[in-house]
Amino acid sequence: NYRGRFKQRHFKINQDYFKNWNNNMAYILGFIFADGYISDKGLRINLSIKDLPLLESIKSELEYEGDIKHTRSRCGDKYHDSIYLSVNCLDMETDLKSLGLFQNKSLTKTFPYVPQEFEIDFIRGYFDGNGSVSNKRQIHKYKNSDTYQIISRFTSGSKDMLEGVQKVLSNHGLKPKNVKSYKSNAFEITYSTSESYKLYELFYK
Numbered sequence: 001n002y003r004g005r006f007k008q009r010h011f012k013i014n015q016d017y018f019k020n021w022n023n024n025m026a027y028i029l030g031f032i033f034a035d036g037y038i039s040d041k042g043l044r045i046n047l048s049i050k051d052l053p054l055l056e057s058i059k060s061e062l063e064y065e066g067d068i069k070h071t072r073s074r075c076g077d078k079y080h081d082s083i084y085l086s087v088n089c090l091d092m093e094t095d096l097k098s099l100g101l102f103q104n105k106s107l108t109k110t111f112p113y114v115p116q117e118f119e120i121d122f123i124r125g126y127f128d129g130n131g132s133v134s135n136k137r138q139i140h141k142y143k144n145s146d147t148y149q150i151i152s153r154f155t156s157g158s159k160d161m162l163e164g165v166q167k168v169l170s171n172h173g174l175k176p177k178n179v180k181s182y183k184s185n186a187f188e189i190t191y192s193t194s195e196s197y198k199l200y201e202l203f204y205k
Helices: 023-035 049-061 090-098 116-130 159-171 193-204
Strands: 036-039 042-048 069-075 078-087 131-140 145-156 180-182 186-191
Touching: 023 036, 023 042, 023 049, 023 116, 036 090, 042 049, 042 090, 049 078, 116 131, 116 145, 116 159, 116 193, 145 159, 145 193, 159 186, 186 193
Parallel strands: none
Antiparallel strands: 036 042, 042 078, 069 078, 131 145, 145 186, 180 186
16 A cells, blocks of 8 residues: 555555554554654654664564665754654554554644553653653752762653653652643653652663
């Protein structure tokens, strides 16, 4: 089921990949919700060139025989190398839409239905796309010592999406969090050191 109006080569793919839930499928779906989108030409995943091994793993999991392509984008006076995977398969696109992924999803997406046993895999994928971990230095003037706090952060252009993420994580034992404005057009939820350890255990146990 190939879009004949686009003059592209035909590549094999497991077009039924998103029809059945499993751990890897839930992870990749979460990752696509963060760093992928559907356009008139199908599914596209854009990443930094440093994430090539991850994109190669996704390509292999989808059994896709097309190429990962390289491109350069300009931001001000600087150019950045990036990579992308473009998949043109109507069946897969239909399945992704039924799972809640649409065009222009950044500001309107909501947390989709995910079977409970795969919720953490989905959120782990979303975190790998739109999450970060950092150290925050704290200086104690009176104790004459420094400590470092771990900060885990989820970001999104959709407040509804993050509210769904924090609801699931609170059901798994993390503290309920308020979704806060982040910059001018995004939202975030953050977890401090103890909650970051709990998140780590949920993701990688």
